[in-house]
Amino acid sequence: MVGTVRETTQSVTNSNSDWVPPVEWMETAEEISDRILTQHTRLTNPSLMWDFLCLSVTACQAQLAQDGDQLLCLEYIHNFQPLRHQISCAQDVIHHLHGRAVLADEVGLGKTIEAGLVIKEYQVRKLAQRVLILVPASLIIQWSRELTEKFGISCYAPKKRWAWSEYDVVVASLDTAKREPHRAIITEIPWDLVVIDEAHKLKNRLTRNWEFVNQIPNKYMLLLTATPVQNNLQELHSLITLLKPGELGNNHNFVAKHLVSKRKAKDAQRLRDHLSTLMIRNRRADGQVYLPDREVKIVSLEFSPEEKQLYDDVQKFLKEAYQEAKTSHHSVLPLLTLQREVCSSPYAAMASLDKMARRTHSPQRQAYLSSLLITAKQIRRYTKVEKVLELIHTMDDKCIVFTEYRATQDFLMYILHQNGVKAVPFRGGFKRGKKDWMTELFEHRAQVLVATESGGEGINLQFCRYMINFDLPWNPMRLEQRIGRIHRLGQQSAVKIYNLSTRNTIEEHIVALLVEKIHMFETVVGELDSIIGDPQIQKKIESDILDITLTAKSQEEIKNRMEDYGASMWTRYQTGRYNS
Amino acid sequence: MTSAPLRTSEELMKFCDDYFALCQARVLCAHSDYREYELPVEVEKELTDRPFFWAWIEQTGQTVPPTILRLAFTVEAADRENRYLRRQVEEKQAAMARPTFIPIPKSELLTLGSFRLTRIFASVEQKGKYARVRPKIKTENTHLVPWLMLNLVISYRSDFLRQEFVSYGLCLENEQIIENFFNLIRHIPMEPVLDPDIPSRTVISTVKATDAIRRRILQYLHQQAHDWALAASQQWVDEVAQIETYYQSLTSDKDTHELMLLEIEKQHKLQQLEKRYRPHIAVESKQAALIFLPIRN
Numbered sequence: 001m002v003g004t005v006r007e008t009t010q011s012v013t014n015s016n017s018d019w020v021p022p023v024e025w026m027e028t029a030e031e032i033s034d035r036i037l038t039q040h041t042r043l044t045n046p047s048l049m050w051d052f053l054c055l056s057v058t059a060c061q062a063q064l065a066q067d068g069d070q071l072l073c074l075e076y077i078h079n080f081q082p083l084r085h086q087i088s089c090a091q092d093v094i095h096h097l098h099g100r101a102v103l104a105d106e107v108g109l110g111k112t113i114e115a116g117l118v119i120k121e122y123q124v125r126k127l128a129q130r131v132l133i134l135v136p137a138s139l140i141i142q143w144s145r146e147l148t149e150k151f152g153i154s155c156y157a158p159k160k161r162w163a164w165s166e167y168d169v170v171v172a173s174l175d176t177a178k179r180e181p182h183r184a185i186i187t188e189i190p191w192d193l194v195v196i197d198e199a200h201k202l203k204n205r206l207t208r209n210w211e212f213v214n215q216i217p218n219k220y221m222l223l224l225t226a227t228p229v230q231n232n233l234q235e236l237h238s239l240i241t242l243l244k245p246g247e248l249g250n251n252h253n254f255v256a257k258h259l260v261s262k263r264k265a266k267d268a269q270r271l272r273d274h275l276s277t278l279m280i281r282n283r284r285a286d287g288q289v290y291l292p293d294r295e296v297k298i299v300s301l302e303f304s305p306e307e308k309q310l311y312d313d314v315q316k317f318l319k320e321a322y323q324e325a326k327t328s329h330h331s332v333l334p335l336l337t338l339q340r341e342v343c344s345s346p347y348a349a350m351a352s353l354d355k356m357a358r359r360t361h362s363p364q365r366q367a368y369l370s371s372l373l374i375t376a377k378q379i380r381r382y383t384k385v386e387k388v389l390e391l392i393h394t395m396d397d398k399c400i401v402f403t404e405y406r407a408t409q410d411f412l413m414y415i416l417h418q419n420g421v422k423a424v425p426f427r428g429g430f431k432r433g434k435k436d437w438m439t440e441l442f443e444h445r446a447q448v449l450v451a452t453e454s455g456g457e458g459i460n461l462q463f464c465r466y467m468i469n470f471d472l473p474w475n476p477m478r479l480e481q482r483i484g485r486i487h488r489l490g491q492q493s494a495v496k497i498y499n500l501s502t503r504n505t506i507e508e509h510i511v512a513l514l515v516e517k518i519h520m521f522e523t524v525v526g527e528l529d530s531i532i533g534d535p536q537i538q539k540k541i542e543s544d545i546l547d548i549t550l551t552a553k554s555q556e557e558i559k560n561r562m563e564d565y566g567a568s569m570w571t572r573y574q575t576g577r578y579n580s
Numbered sequence: 581m582t583s584a585p586l587r588t589s590e591e592l593m594k595f596c597d598d599y600f601a602l603c604q605a606r607v608l609c610a611h612s613d614y615r616e617y618e619l620p621v622e623v624e625k626e627l628t629d630r631p632f633f634w635a636w637i638e639q640t641g642q643t644v645p646p647t648i649l650r651l652a653f654t655v656e657a658a659d660r661e662n663r664y665l666r667r668q669v670e671e672k673q674a675a676m677a678r679p680t681f682i683p684i685p686k687s688e689l690l691t692l693g694s695f696r697l698t699r700i701f702a703s704v705e706q707k708g709k710y711a712r713v714r715p716k717i718k719t720e721n722t723h724l725v726p727w728l729m730l731n732l733v734i735s736y737r738s739d740f741l742r743q744e745f746v747s748y749g750l751c752l753e754n755e756q757i758i759e760n761f762f763n764l765i766r767h768i769p770m771e772p773v774l775d776p777d778i779p780s781r782t783v784i785s786t787v788k789a790t791d792a793i794r795r796r797i798l799q800y801l802h803q804q805a806h807d808w809a810l811a812a813s814q815q816w817v818d819e820v821a822q823i824e825t826y827y828q829s830l831t832s833d834k835d836t837h838e839l840m841l842l843e844i845e846k847q848h849k850l851q852q853l854e855k856r857y858r859p860h861i862a863v864e865s866k867q868a869a870l871i872f873l874p875i876r877n
Contacts, residue, residue, distance in 0.1 A: 018802055019806065019810075020798070020801045020802055020804075020806060020861070021806055021809040021859040021860050021861055022859075022860045022861070023798065023801065023860070023861045023862075023863060024860055024861065024862045024863070025794065025863050026862060026863065026864040026865070027864070027865060029787045029790035029791050029794070030787055032730070032786075032790050032865050032868055033785070033786035033787040033789075033790055035709070035710055035868065036710050036712070036728070036786055036868045036869065036870055037786065037870075039709070039710045043707060046772040046774060047771060047772050048602050048707075049707075049708070049710070049711040049712075049713065049772060050711050050713045050770035050771075050772075050869075051598075051602050052602060052704060052707040052708035052711075053708040053709075053710075053711045053867050053869060054708070054766060055595070055598060055599055055602070055704045055708055056704045056705050056707070056708025056709065056866070056867055057708070057731060057745075057762060057766075057866075057867060058585050058586065058595060059586075059595075059700075059701045059704045059705060059708075060705070060731070060733065060745060060866050060867075061584060061585050061745050062584055062585050062586035062587075062692070062701075063701065064584060064733065064743045064744070064745055065735075065741045065742060065743040066584060066742070066743070067742050075587060075692055075693075076691075076692050076693035077693075078655075078689070078691050078693075094740065095740070098739045098815065098856070098857075099739055099856070124693075125740075125741045126741060127739075127740070127741050152693050152694070190855075214845075215845075215848075217848065217852060218852060219852060219855050219856045220739075220856070244819065244822065245822070245823050245826045245827070245849060246822035246823055246825055246826025246827075246829075247822060249826070249829070250826060250829045250830060252829075253829065
């Protein structure tokens with residue numbers, strides 16, 4: 001038996017056609033011989049022993065790990081049909097990446113399925129028994145459900161300390177796992193396969209997360225992330241070091257050897273080739289993935305005179321306050337919020353107006369804000385809400401209405417209820433069980449789901465094909481995420497998205513920016529995340545837009561400056577794509 | 581390699597029919613792609629997972645009606661039979677003067693990888709490991725020669741696993757070895773040989789015979805090119821070098837304690853590499869039998 005690397009090294013160099021790797025016999029000749037002579041009479045009816053033996057041969061051959069690149073596990077999956085890109089991804093991981101890979105597909109292409117295929121294949125080939133899956137706490141149930149229902153992998157989410165070693169497949173949250181006493185137990189178990197979802201939480205080598213994962217024993221390892229780590233090459237280095245320590249040198253070497261700057265590689269092509277042995281990234285743009293069409297409609301609305309009055313008055317206040325904040329270096333965040341709220345609904349803006357009125361030290365300003373509040377309260381007709389009701393009636397099908405604000409959500413729920421439309425709310429703050437329940441209600445009992453932004457993550461609503469964006473996020477990624485809730489794998493029909501936008505407001509320009517300039521809704525822009533996926537850049541977009549809105553003298557100027565901004569972003573995207 | 585058995589619903593149903601017939605389980609219902617078997621208690625215990633239930637039943641001395649296993653071999657059959665089972669219960673309830681609750685039985689889908697089939701496989705493997713048999717049909721030639729049959733699974737292991745099923749027969753009188761032995765005799769109806777004296781009559785001991793078959797397997801392995809193992813070794817060596825270099829590069833400006841921790845971490849990583857890549861071949865005996873065959877004239 002060769003137990004050390006040195007001996008094997010020699011075998012490699014001395015290799016000839018006769019070389020055979022060490023052979024291990026699972027039982028001794030004496031054991032076998034003994035049992036043949038004694039154990040054949042164990043059956044109550046010995047006349048059946050030959051027939052049982054024949055059946056046993058069939059069973060044995062049926063379970064053999066056969067040769068070839070095909071995934072054996074596909075014959076064990078009966079409840080769904082994995083897609084071609086998912087299958088080839090799993091094959092790649094197993095045959096070319098030796099079971100250690102970063103799976104970096106874009107959102108909605110089924111990274112969970114790919115991981116499930118790899119887990120199942122290793123199970124069927126008897127290469128992995130102990131599997132640890134670390135995911136965000138909110139996704140534990142979803143993961144275990146998918147693995148059980150789709151792959152027939154029975155898994156367990158431990159709540160007590162002893163349970164870590166009790167089960168073969170364990171799904172837990174990274175945050176729980178890294179705390180004592182769990183940490184000590186987990187790092188002692190010889191896991192065969194470790195899967196980590198949302199692996200971008202491991203991008204920093206100095207964090208406890210990274211340190212912990214680095215200590216978990218593993219034979220195979222999958223790191224799942226949708227955030228395109230290639231944006232920041234040093235972060236990528238952290239992930240690769242978990243998979244293959246030294247593959248990219250130590251951190252210092254890596255920076256010196258491969259990087260011009262944090263985001264820019266010296267020889268992009270070489271680095272990319274290198275990464276293909278460690279990372280798989282499917283993109284919608286690659287065309288291997290079929291999704292039904294999406295149709296995006298901009299619904300242009302005209303404010304009623306009262307609404308227009310409120311908008312203009314608020315705008316006037318914002319412009320003043322913005323100049324002040326900039327000269328005195330105060331935070332513009334409250335102004336940004338108010339600007340966006342007033343686009344959403346008067347109700348959303350009222351809370352902010354009220355708060356500002358109470359905080360301000362200038363009596364003059366206080367009076368003005370109070371008058372704004374009165375204007376807001378006097379509004380009787382809500383153009384956007386009326387449009388929503390009209391749209392819902394004409395589509396006569398399930399529909400999701402997205403808004404950024406709680407106040408708008410409550411208000412919408414109230415109006416829908418008054419008009420006899422069955423609607424359920426959905427928020428990020430809901431507990432998992434409530435989220436599931438609301439999804440269930442929406443699927444079977446209600447026509448409309450009114451969701452706030454944060455509530456949009458981690459739920460799948462493929463059974464619905466209509467979406468109304470009551471207000472628009474200023475951030476293209478967020479809009480993409482909203483749409484991704486219904487326009488994802490599993491959606492059977494074409495999806496239709498209505499973006500409500502009011503003429504002569506900032507919304508009109510946002511829509512132009514999102515839809516026209518960034519080609520947001522073309523399939524190409526699945527790649528959008530590789531330029532603006534970075535939270536830092538996302539924050540910047542919001543403040544840039546605010547600046548344009550509040551410093552421009554006229555609608556015309558806003559329009560021109562927004563166009564320039566979109567164009568510059570597009571250029572940055574193109575060069576980013578070229579570099580990464 | 582021919583395609584693996586038990587990949588179609590017909591094969592699976594035939595397999596289950598054969599198995600339950602051997603287990604003396606009655607077939608209560610045989611529709612297309614669907615079976616109901618009445619399980620004898622011993623079989624029930626093997627195929628289901630409820631030891632506490634049985635401990636309780638036995639200790640309290642109760643008798644329970646036999647369990648009925650309802651197996652559907654296609655999704656369509658499962659749906660069809662589930663509807664039928666539900667309707668039956670509803671009709672029964674409708675006929676009652678005072679309807680009471682009756683649990684609605686459900687069929688279970690038996691497919692590759694399902695819990696039940698895994699259990700059946702395990703049961704079959706247990707029961708079909710050893711045999712001592714002779715052909716049922718008596719020939720004029722009454723001299724029977726003992727053969728040792730060994731069926732084995734060869735596992736070629738590295739970071740990947742490939743397996744192969746082999747069967748050898750060795751004549752215990754003249755040491756002749758025949759490959760693919762099981763396939764040559766699988767269709768002969770056999771009956772058990774229970775005569776306790778028989779082992780002493782073989783010229784060659786079963787231990788020696790097993791050793792001889794092993795030598796033949798080694799020969800067989802030597803005839804193959806083991807590229808897979810060379811590739812795995814190379815990968816292993818490369819990654820070991822990489823880890824050594826990497827941890828070497830981390831040692832500067834570290835104190836002794838930190839160096840010790842680094843060394844421990846490195847050793848762990850090296851162990852994991854070995855677990856992943858070390859190429860080796862494992863040979864496991866799956867079935868073994870003594871078979872008494874007439875000499876061919």
